[in-house]
Amino acid sequence: MSGRRSRFRLSSGIGVCLAMPAALVASLALTAPGPASPCPDADSDGYADCLVPGCTPDGQLCGDCNDASPLIHPDATEVCNHLADACGGVDEGFPQVTSMEHVVDGHGAAGDRFGVAAISLGDVSGDGVPDFAVGNPWDDLGATDGGSVTLYSGADRAVLCRRPMANAFAHLGTTLAVAGDLNGDGLPDLAAGAPGLDFILLISGAGCGEIGRCFDPTGEANILGGDHGLAAVDDITGDGLPELIAGGTLTNVPLHHGGKAIVFSPAPDGACGVLFTLSDPDLTIYANLGFAAAGLEDASGDGVADIAVGEPGDDHRAASAGSVLIFSGADGSLLARRLDPLGATNNRFGESVAVIPDLNGDLVGDLVVGAPRRTTSVGTQSGEIIVLSGADGGVLMRLHDPDGEGGDQFGAVLAVLPDVDGDRVPDIVVGARYADRPGANDAGRAIVFSGADGSRIRTLDDPAGSAGDQLG
Numbered sequence: 001m002s003g004r005r006s007r008f009r010l011s012s013g014i015g016v017c018l019a020m021p022a023a024l025v026a027s028l029a030l031t032a033p034g035p036a037s038p039c040p041d042a043d044s045d046g047y048a049d050c051l052v053p054g055c056t057p058d059g060q061l062c063g064d065c066n067d068a069s070p071l072i073h074p075d076a077t078e079v080c081n082h083l084a085d086a087c088g089g090v091d092e093g094f095p096q097v098t099s100m101e102h103v104v105d106g107h108g109a110a111g112d113r114f115g116v117a118a119i120s121l122g123d124v125s126g127d128g129v130p131d132f133a134v135g136n137p138w139d140d141l142g143a144t145d146g147g148s149v150t151l152y153s154g155a156d157r158a159v160l161c162r163r164p165m166a167n168a169f170a171h172l173g174t175t176l177a178v179a180g181d182l183n184g185d186g187l188p189d190l191a192a193g194a195p196g197l198d199f200i201l202l203i204s205g206a207g208c209g210e211i212g213r214c215f216d217p218t219g220e221a222n223i224l225g226g227d228h229g230l231a232a233v234d235d236i237t238g239d240g241l242p243e244l245i246a247g248g249t250l251t252n253v254p255l256h257h258g259g260k261a262i263v264f265s266p267a268p269d270g271a272c273g274v275l276f277t278l279s280d281p282d283l284t285i286y287a288n289l290g291f292a293a294a295g296l297e298d299a300s301g302d303g304v305a306d307i308a309v310g311e312p313g314d315d316h317r318a319a320s321a322g323s324v325l326i327f328s329g330a331d332g333s334l335l336a337r338r339l340d341p342l343g344a345t346n347n348r349f350g351e352s353v354a355v356i357p358d359l360n361g362d363l364v365g366d367l368v369v370g371a372p373r374r375t376t377s378v379g380t381q382s383g384e385i386i387v388l389s390g391a392d393g394g395v396l397m398r399l400h401d402p403d404g405e406g407g408d409q410f411g412a413v414l415a416v417l418p419d420v421d422g423d424r425v426p427d428i429v430v431g432a433r434y435a436d437r438p439g440a441n442d443a444g445r446a447i448v449f450s451g452a453d454g455s456r457i458r459t460l461d462d463p464a465g466s467a468g469d470q471l472g
Contacts, residue, residue: 135173247290379406
């Protein structure tokens with residue numbers, strides 16, 4: 001590890017808003033012979049949806065492109081919000097610019113690995129701008145390699161609070177998840193993995209105070225909350241708080257490095273009981289069940305959110321081809337195993353998992369899964385992302401880095417973003433941490449893809465990146 005401080009980079013598309021006139025009103029109506037009903041105006045904004053076959057305008061103006069929002073219609077004022085307010089396009093006339101800023105840990109030291117995990121937390125500072133948290137798992141501020149979590153202002157990047165860990169080698173901040181308002185102060189709180197000591201720390205979003213800790217009472221889970229194995233799932237128990245999924249990928253009971261995942265139910269008093277333990281009935285050694293986890297929308301139709309857990313060492317398709325297991329949120333039973341139909345030896349499908357809102361219209365959220373060691377046409381272990389139907393596991397699309405090379409391990413890390421390109425479909429960002437820049441091997445980059453069609457929206461890299469930075 002070099003003596004250079006690790007950097008955490010934020011990049012975002014910002015619309016630069018300019019004043020512009022309201023769009024012209026479209027007044028062409030579609031009519032049909034014979035009696036007809038008035039065209040619908042569900043949002044009562046005075047603009048009808050005249051594309052409904054056979055309707056008549058009935059005195060209203062036609063052309064409403066969104067009859068669910070009274071703020072979106074042909075005569076609306078276009079504002080910079082990634083929406084076609086005036087039905088004539090998306091933020092027409094507003095140029096898109098990209099900003100970049102380095103956020104550097106003021107207490108940083110060699111080997112800290114600041115930025116291994118980062119997450120948007122919501123507005124905890126009360127300024128109306130969402131804030132964010134960053135993990136620093138080898139930070140020595142509290143104890144040698146104890147780790148820390150720092151909350152930053154989304155408005156000006158000022159440090160809001162910092163939680164160091166007093167236990168040596170805990171590696172706090174390896175993973176992060178939003179835990180909901182655990183202590184009842186009206187602000188979202190955090191869960192942070194401390195896999196070196198096999199617990200999840202619950203941290204107040206208000207001041208970084210410790211709320212509680214989640215443990216495996218059996219003591220079997222090894223590296224609990226490590227890798228990418230920590231996520232929140234929508235309230236299962238009905239207590240108004242999300243549950244937490246944590247993987248213990250190196251669990252040696254019953255099989256060496258087989259792994260397990262635990263669903264915890266945190267309570268306002270800081271208690272953190274075990275709701276379910278999730279296991280693979282066909283578990284094999286080195287399966288690494290729990291390497292990644294995600295809360296899934298109700299896939300079983302029982303009204304309870306379900307759970308997706310990555311098992312990248314699974315051998316069902318081929319040795320370490322990998323799989324993703326879908327578990328019932330109601331009782332923890334195994335519902336399905338998702339495989340990559342093109343899975344091959346050592347692809348490690350399931351090293352990263354995220355859920356994206358329904359892309360194919362079946363009313364079930366879909367899965368975005370990384371296979372970072374998959375060999376593609378550009379080289380060995382170049383990596384791939386596979387988007388699967390949450391309902392039946394069918395492949396919806398495959399994503400590759402258009403500039404990728406062998407060894408990039410594209411897909412080791414991924415996340416689902418709110419709509420970036422204005423088509424009202426969430427998008428996907430994927431890390432390729434071993435990607436090279438000219439003169440800087442393994443500088444890394446991240447690529448943003450359209451969730452609608454898989455096309456590349458933009459590539460994010462650090463112009464000041466150095467060899468070994470592993471951005472992404």
